[in-house]
Amino acid sequence: MYAMHKYWSKKPYNLVSRYIEKYSKPNEIVLDPFCGSGVTITESIRLNRRAVGIDINPTAIVSTKMGLTHIDLKALKKTFESLRSEVEQEINSLYQTNCPKCGNPQAIASHTIWNGEQIDEIWVECKACGNSKTVKKPSETDRVAALEPARPASWYPTNYLLENYRINAKAGMRVCDLFTPRALSNLSLLLEKIRQIKDEQIKSVMEFCFSAMLPQSSNMVFVIRRRGKSNGTNGNGEGKAEVGSWVIGYWIPPEHFEIHVWRCFENRFKRILKGKQEVNYAIPVSATEFLSFDELEKSQVGYLVSKGTATDLSLVHSNSIDYIFTDPPHGNRIPYLELSLMWNSWLNYEFDLENEIIVSESKVRQKNAKDYEQRLKIAFGEMWRVLKLDGYASIAFNSLDDETWLSLLNTLLAAGFKIKEITPLEYSARSVVQDTRKNALKTDFVITCRKQMQEFRQQIAFGYSEKELLIAIKDFLSSRKNGAETYEIMNCLLVSSIPTGTVFRVSQIIETIKDIATYNDGRWQLKPS
Numbered sequence: 001m002y003a004m005h006k007y008w009s010k011k012p013y014n015l016v017s018r019y020i021e022k023y024s025k026p027n028e029i030v031l032d033p034f035c036g037s038g039v040t041i042t043e044s045i046r047l048n049r050r051a052v053g054i055d056i057n058p059t060a061i062v063s064t065k066m067g068l069t070h071i072d073l074k075a076l077k078k079t080f081e082s083l084r085s086e087v088e089q090e091i092n093s094l095y096q097t098n099c100p101k102c103g104n105p106q107a108i109a110s111h112t113i114w115n116g117e118q119i120d121e122i123w124v125e126c127k128a129c130g131n132s133k134t135v136k137k138p139s140e141t142d143r144v145a146a147l148e149p150a151r152p153a154s155w156y157p158t159n160y161l162l163e164n165y166r167i168n169a170k171a172g173m174r175v176c177d178l179f180t181p182r183a184l185s186n187l188s189l190l191l192e193k194i195r196q197i198k199d200e201q202i203k204s205v206m207e208f209c210f211s212a213m214l215p216q217s218s219n220m221v222f223v224i225r226r227r228g229k230s231n232g233t234n235g236n237g238e239g240k241a242e243v244g245s246w247v248i249g250y251w252i253p254p255e256h257f258e259i260h261v262w263r264c265f266e267n268r269f270k271r272i273l274k275g276k277q278e279v280n281y282a283i284p285v286s287a288t289e290f291l292s293f294d295e296l297e298k299s300q301v302g303y304l305v306s307k308g309t310a311t312d313l314s315l316v317h318s319n320s321i322d323y324i325f326t327d328p329p330h331g332n333r334i335p336y337l338e339l340s341l342m343w344n345s346w347l348n349y350e351f352d353l354e355n356e357i358i359v360s361e362s363k364v365r366q367k368n369a370k371d372y373e374q375r376l377k378i379a380f381g382e383m384w385r386v387l388k389l390d391g392y393a394s395i396a397f398n399s400l401d402d403e404t405w406l407s408l409l410n411t412l413l414a415a416g417f418k419i420k421e422i423t424p425l426e427y428s429a430r431s432v433v434q435d436t437r438k439n440a441l442k443t444d445f446v447i448t449c450r451k452q453m454q455e456f457r458q459q460i461a462f463g464y465s466e467k468e469l470l471i472a473i474k475d476f477l478s479s480r481k482n483g484a485e486t487y488e489i490m491n492c493l494l495v496s497s498i499p500t501g502t503v504f505r506v507s508q509i510i511e512t513i514k515d516i517a518t519y520n521d522g523r524w525q526l527k528p529s
């Protein structure tokens, strides 16, 4: 059920659930103020907790709700079939082409391979002769059919992407430029028909399916060409084409696919049907959606999922949350709202760029590291406010260099949290490897802290000499008969040093371990002196 819609940095559900089980009890309230696709919320409900999910991205909120709500599968399938009977033929009419095998003029171009403005290859599906894939070279009529469709689109999003070279969003590029005119026409027809569905719940699943299939129906699907005996070659001596997928960002590869819109929708629908089946099975029927926190507090089971900003959690009462598990945006890694613009624009969702916590290279936004840190600080302050005294908050972070570690820990301490433990999300020593480019750790880390009264707030700085670090590691390793994993050493050294106000540098810890210990079977043992 977590594969219904693409989202970035989805956390493995089985690992998230371990934290929820460890730090909260049944019926307690778990909050994720950066809930993304909703893994924390769904896992909390599965484990009989109540849950509050907040995210600034409307697509994230829709995905989260899709992982929670039951649906009548029979009615869903029935609506899909009536949608098919309403639109499939009309959609097909724009992909009509001659079958190279039997000459049938009403065969269908299921896949069209473009090379810049030209079509290189068409995969033909023919009901008359029964061939499901015959590769042919296009005629001029085929090109015109795609570029000047007989039925123009009634509506499509014409708004501009936010220029950002990191995600290939070029100046002047609009959402509609990601699709061929034929795809735009068929997508607008499909969306129009979905909007006419009377049952609101079923309509929302179909809209979700529409959103989820958009990347595969765009010009961003690259062509994989593998050469080899079993693959054969096309007429130009190139390997046979295989369908790739959407890579991150708005890159239109010179050689790309245009896939039949209904085929994309149908394939995605199968996946969503499977996902919704799993949701029906995993989520208790009693898990109600509440629209206010008061109602959620009075209930025994249920959730509140709302679009909003983590910097203003005013819909949640102070001292009311039992546990927080969250995974905030990590610096400039993924500009969520910019990347979701395609989905949010097609579905007409409103989004709040101003309050997004992100570092963005986009020149049209003022989203620098300072803005990111300030907003994250406010969000941590809000998390502290809503958490019960002595309650735990686990915050997932990735690939931090020394300075970012220090700033993150100081932000948490300044908000009034006490650091309890630092664990790698994977629970595996082998995955704790050093990212040598940044002198940082590649692994996702979870910092678990506890709410304490704010008068105990403290700040930390780097300190300690190499000699002191050496002694600390030696002491720790000699106290462990079977050695220790990298994260255990880090956790011990960092967490125990925080109360002194001075901490070790992560990069230095790793370098020193390598000098004085040997690594075997995932564990460090002191070298004999």
Ligand SMILES: C[S@@+](CC[C@H](N)C(=O)[O-])C[C@H]1O[C@@H](n2cnc3c(N)ncnc32)[C@H](O)[C@@H]1O
Binding pocket: 007, 008, 009, 010, 011, 033, 034, 035, 036, 037, 038, 039, 040, 054, 055, 056, 057, 060, 308, 309, 310, 311, 326, 327, 328, 329, 330, 336, 337, 355, 356, 357, 358
């Ligand atoms: C690392 S992702 C979370 C992914 C999530 N753990 C999952 O498994 O899908 C961070 C999320 O923070 C959201 N976000 C960014 N700024 C926000 C803000 N001010 N308030 C709430 N959410 C925000 C982004 O939209 C994104 O979904």
